[in-house]
Amino acid sequence: MKNLVLLGGGHAHVEVLGAMAKRPFDAGFQVHLVTPYRRQIYSGMLPGWIAGHYELAQCVIPLDTLAARAGAAFHETAVDALNLGTKSVHGADGTRLEFDLLSIDTGPVASLDQLPGAEEHALPLRPIERFVAAWPALIDRVAGQCKRFDLAILGAGAGGVELAFAVRRRALREGWSHFHVSLIGSEALPLSGVPEPARREALELLKRRGIAWHGGREASSFEEREIRLKDGASIAFDACWVVTGAAAPKWPETSGIGIDAQGFVRVTPTLQSRSHPNVFAAGDIASHATPLPKSGVYAVRAGEALAANLRLACAGEPPVPWNPQSKALYLISTGERHAMAVWGKVCLQGAWLWKLKHWIDTRYVRSKSRRSRSGHRP
Known part of the structure; x- marks a missing residue:
C-alpha cells in the first residue's frame, strides 16, 4: 500500500x-x-x-x-x-x-521576524487557534476597567481592516464607551492591493465608525504597551493585534x-x-x-x-x-451587518452584500x- x-x-x-x-x-x-x-x-x-x-x-x-x-x-x-x-x-x-x-x-505563519518584541508584547492573528483562545481574556480586561482602553491593530490589509470594524462593533454592542481602536498601516490608505477608490471608501468608513487611522507608519519594534515606529514616533496600547501578512x-x-x-x-x-x-x-x-x-x-x-x-x-x-x-470577488465585512465588495475596479457597499457574504x-x-x-x- x-x-x-x-x-x-x-x-x-x-x-x-x-x-x-x-x-x-x-x-x-x-x-x-x-x-x-x-x-x-x-x-x-x-x-x-x-x-x-x-x-x-x-x-x-x-x-x-x-x-x-x-x-x-x-x-x-x-x-x-x-x-x-x-x-x-x-x-x-x-x-x-x-x-x-x-x-x-x-x-501561513505570523510574519514577526522583523518586529522585535512582537511575540512578547502583542498577539498575532496566526495561529488562529491561539488568537481565539486569547479573546475571552481581552474581554475580561476591557470589561474590568473604567479608564480608557486602547487596542492597536498593526496591518491594514483585508484581515486587519475587517478585525478593526468587527471589534469596534463588538465594543458598541457591549457598551464599552472607554474602548478605542487604532488601525496602523504602512501605506497611506488601508486595504493594500485593491483599487484606490475602494481604499478611499474604506478610509471614510473607518472614520465614520470611530476607528483611528495611522497611515504611512511602519513598525520597527515592540516594547511593553508601545509600538516603536521607524520614523522615531511611538503608539501606545493596552493590547495589540498583529495582522501583517x-x-x-x-x-x-x-x-x-x-x-x-x-x-x-x-x-x-x-x-x-x-x-x-x-x-x-x-x-x-x-x-x-x-x-x-x-x-x-x-x-x-x-x-x-x-x-x-x-x-x-x-x-x-x-x-x-x-x-x-485573473480576478476575484472580495467581500469585506465592516462590523455591522454591512459589507464592501471589490471586483476588479468596481467597489460597492451595503447591507445586501453582508447578506451575500453571510450566505x-x-x-x-x-x-x-x-x-x-x-x-x-x-
Whole structure:
C-alpha cells in the first residue's frame, strides 16, 4: 500500500478531502492528514465571530470528521521536519510517516521576524487557534476597567481592516464607551492591493465608525504597551493585534525543497514542486511563477485543481495545469451587518452584500461539516 500524505488542514486540503469523500482516490493509496488542530476555524467568518454575529461553532470545519468521511487517517500534530531523502514527514509528537506522494497546505505563519518584541508584547492573528483562545481574556480586561482602553491593530490589509470594524462593533454592542481602536498601516490608505477608490471608501468608513487611522507608519519594534515606529514616533496600547501578512514556516527551507526568496514552496502550473515532482503544494504555502494573492478565495480554487491532480497522480497519470482566475470577488465585512465588495475596479457597499457574504460563508462551512458516514457530529 502506498501513502499519500496531506500535510496541513488549510482551505485547499479541505477541498481535497471533500472530493475524496464523494469519490475515493485510487485504492492502492492510503491517505493521511497531518495537522496540529482537529478543526479549522474558517478565517472568513472570524471577524463575524468577534463582532458577535456568530457563535464559534458556526465558524468551524471539523477536520477529523472530514478526514473520516474521506477515508483518510487523521494525525493531530504539527510538522517538525520534512526529509525528502527518506520521503518522510516528522511530527512534533514523534510521528514519522513515509510518503510516496506528499501535498502541502499548512497555511501561513505570523510574519514577526522583523518586529522585535512582537511575540512578547502583542498577539498575532496566526495561529488562529491561539488568537481565539486569547479573546475571552481581552474581554475580561476591557470589561474590568473604567479608564480608557486602547487596542492597536498593526496591518491594514483585508484581515486587519475587517478585525478593526468587527471589534469596534463588538465594543458598541457591549457598551464599552472607554474602548478605542487604532488601525496602523504602512501605506497611506488601508486595504493594500485593491483599487484606490475602494481604499478611499474604506478610509471614510473607518472614520465614520470611530476607528483611528495611522497611515504611512511602519513598525520597527515592540516594547511593553508601545509600538516603536521607524520614523522615531511611538503608539501606545493596552493590547495589540498583529495582522501583517503571511510568512513561510522554517521547515521547507531546511528540507531542501525549492523555495522562493520568502521561503514559500515554488510550484509549477500543475501545483507540483519545481524541485520534487512527487510533492504538491497549494494555498498560501505555494509560490507561483505569476504571484497570486495569499487569500482563501484562491486557496479554495487551487484546492479543486489540487484534488484533480492528486487523483491523477495516484492513478499514475500526468497532472494537468491549473489556470487561476485573473480576478476575484472580495467581500469585506465592516462590523455591522454591512459589507464592501471589490471586483476588479468596481467597489460597492451595503447591507445586501453582508447578506451575500453571510450566505456564501455559512453555506461553505455547513457543506464541509455534514454528518459523517458513522453518524458522528462534532
